[in-house]
């Protein structure tokens with residue numbers, strides 16, 4: 118019940134914030150519409166009495182009044198709908214905006230990696246459209262409460278025993294409440310399996326995986342797994358639905374018995390001369406209305422309970438959301454140009470929810486202007502180190518200093534604005550081509566010349582000519598009929614995005630050539646050398662390259678070999694080749710394979 122009340126309060130507050138005038142208009146119109154219903158019963162009673170008394174004039178007026186009330190009952194709710202349906206959409210939009218800011222409200226990615234936070238975020242994202250109908254439900258519930266109050270007073274005045282009818286109406290409401298709880302619990306229990314079922318469906322049909330699924334003939338395996346999964350989900354949900362249906366039926370039966378009792382009571386009262394035929398008509402009409410009011414209330418409560426749970430989840434995200442104090446102070450320790458460089462001091466790191474050390478007491482000095490290459494086997498921690506250097510995660514031990522200032526305290530947001538990055542799992546933004554590149558430096562989003570310059574620099578010059586609409590052409594098929602690009606072309610756009618950033622202090626390219634052909638790869642590494650020189654002379658920036666291709670890292674000023682989260686070798690190509698360690702071994706191996 119507290120979930121429900123909290124949801125009602127929250128939805129009304131939000132509606133006031135979104136558009137108080139529209140809300141007031143909707144409430145006024147609904148009040149008139151909903152009040153008309155019990156007044157119709159009163160008119161029918163008077164009409165019966167007037168008919169029995171053969172009073173034609175009074176009867177005519179009452180008939181007209183009844184007709185007017187019927188029109189008001191029907192029309193006002195329609196007009197009110199015009200006011201509140203848009204409010205519901207505004208509320209959904211406001212909540213969507215809040216979800217986006219909760220997901221991105223911290224400088225780092227830690228909270229998105231926390232399993233509880235990520236799961237709740239996914240549920241809220243999925244369920245948010247429910248809240249659109251929730252305001253309508255709150256307003257209608259208010260209308261129902263008004264109707265029930267008037268009905269209660271009318272019944273109480275006629276015979277206090279009739280008030281038991283209202284009490285009896287609470288039984289199906291409580292039973293419905295309980296039934297919904299059972300269903301919600303079952304859904305929660307089944308949620309991981311429901312998600313698995315959807316994931317399996319996506320695996321079998323999504324463009325990215327469909328090819329391999331087809332070639333391996335795995336459809337049958339996926340279908341069987343999905344069938345098994347849904348069978349167990351359906352069994353759980355069916356049990357809950359059956360118990361819920363039973364509970365609801367018992368509740369409705371109690372009310373039906375009370376309804377019959379009320380009619381018997383008032384008929385006996387009429388037969389004994391205690392009341393007139395008009396009163397019998399009034400009770401029959403009001404009791405029928407109570408029945409409708411109760412079943413409608415049940416439906417509205419079900420909608421509100423669903424929305425209430427979503428809002429509760431959203432609240433838990435708000436509570437779990439931990440804004441960075443350093444980011445909010447607005448103090449920036451980020452220099453306009455690097456003079457000393459970046460120092461990693463005993464840096465250790467474990468991902469949220471895990472004790473496994475991905476980086477283990479890494480200490481490294483990267484002087485300003487250095488072109489650094491990071492190599493190591495799969496899973497050694499290279500991409501993790503890049504993410505830490507970009508300020509997307511904070512070290513769980515040790516610290517990262519930028520020109521002597523701790524990154525965690527010196528304005529991590531400002532630092533992120535000064536990093537140009539191409540991640541290994543770069544984003545394929547299925548938006549306009551302009552957005553794909555422009556997001557690298559939002560101030561340049563509408564600067565065609567700057568966008569084209571970075572596209573050319575990334576060796577992606579022909580792409581705008583291939584995409585219908587050029588820079589304003591849509592990419593991908595997610596929501597529109599956009600142009601599809603090859604893997605390498607997407608990667609080149611990712612690089613163009615990184616190159617757009619002005620005056621970066623850190624340029625980090627993580628496996629930037631993984632999808633490129635040999636010519637493009639060669640061009641990229643030549644470009645990398647130029648980039649390192651430009652960045653060095655411009656802002657003293659550090660340029661970082663992660664690559665498994667040893668021939669391309671040899672020109673770096675400093676090469677770091679990571680092994681299981683620790684630095685095992687460090688030096689120039691010549692030094693490492695002479696040292697005869699892992700680097701020399703892998704370099705020789707690749708040289709032999711490629712020659």
Ligand SMILES: Nc1ncnc2c1ncn2[C@@H]1O[C@H](COP(=O)(O)OP(=O)(O)OP(=O)(O)O)[C@@H](O)[C@H]1O
Pocket residue numbers: 230468471475493494495496497498499500501502541
């Ligand atoms: N978001 C994450 N949550 C939990 N563990 C993660 C996450 N990202 C990476 N890891 C783990 O951290 C370890 C290091 O991953 P990382 O991506 O840094 O390796 P890498 O050296 O870049 O490997 P590769 O050469 O394959 O790209 C891996 O064992 C991986 O399972």
